[in-house]
Amino acid sequence: MKSKSSEDKWKNKLTKEQYHVLREKGTEPAFTGKHWNNHEKGIYYCAACGAPVFSSDKKFDSGTGWPSFYEPYDEANIEEKPDRSYGMKRTEVLCKNCGGHLGHVFDDVPKNKGCRYCINSISLDFKKE
Numbered sequence: 277m278k279s280k281s282s283e284d285k286w287k288n289k290l291t292k293e294q295y296h297v298l299r300e301k302g303t304e305p306a307f308t309g310k311h312w313n314n315h316e317k318g319i320y321y322c323a324a325c326g327a328p329v330f331s332s333d334k335k336f337d338s339g340t341g342w343p344s345f346y347e348p349y350d351e352a353n354i355e356e357k358p359d360r361s362y363g364m365k366r367t368e369v370l371c372k373n374c375g376g377h378l379g380h381v382f383d384d385v386p387k388n389k390g391c392r393y394c395i396n397s398i399s400l401d402f403k404k405e
Contacts, residue, residue, distance in 0.1 A: 306341025309397020
């Protein structure tokens with residue numbers, strides 16, 4: 277159960293939009309986030325706690341309007357949980373360090389490419405290499 281003090285901490289640290297996605301499991305509109313079309317080399321970090329979660333080396337253009345990755349930077353830094361919200365059967369991707377909602381993972385890419393981690397830009401901070 278979330279404590280009021282910990283949620284107040286997140287509300288003070290994050291923007292209203294970041295809080296909605298990271299803490300309330302929201303989704304930003306497609307093609308609006310700052311990272312969906314980013315082609316620079318670097319590492320993507322959880323915007324809430326700073327844990328490294330994805331690398332540009334594993335990023336690809338899925339045509340969905342959200343940053344998409346074949347695999348995480350380090351599997352130890354993310355958690356996957358079943359998500360049955362909105363009548364759908366999906367797998368949610370969370371930051372293992374802080375529990376922040378990052379997006380969802382799908383198995384709808386060619387088998388030799390792994391999975392499609394469809395991640396909200398607003399859940400990520402990017403640092404160039």
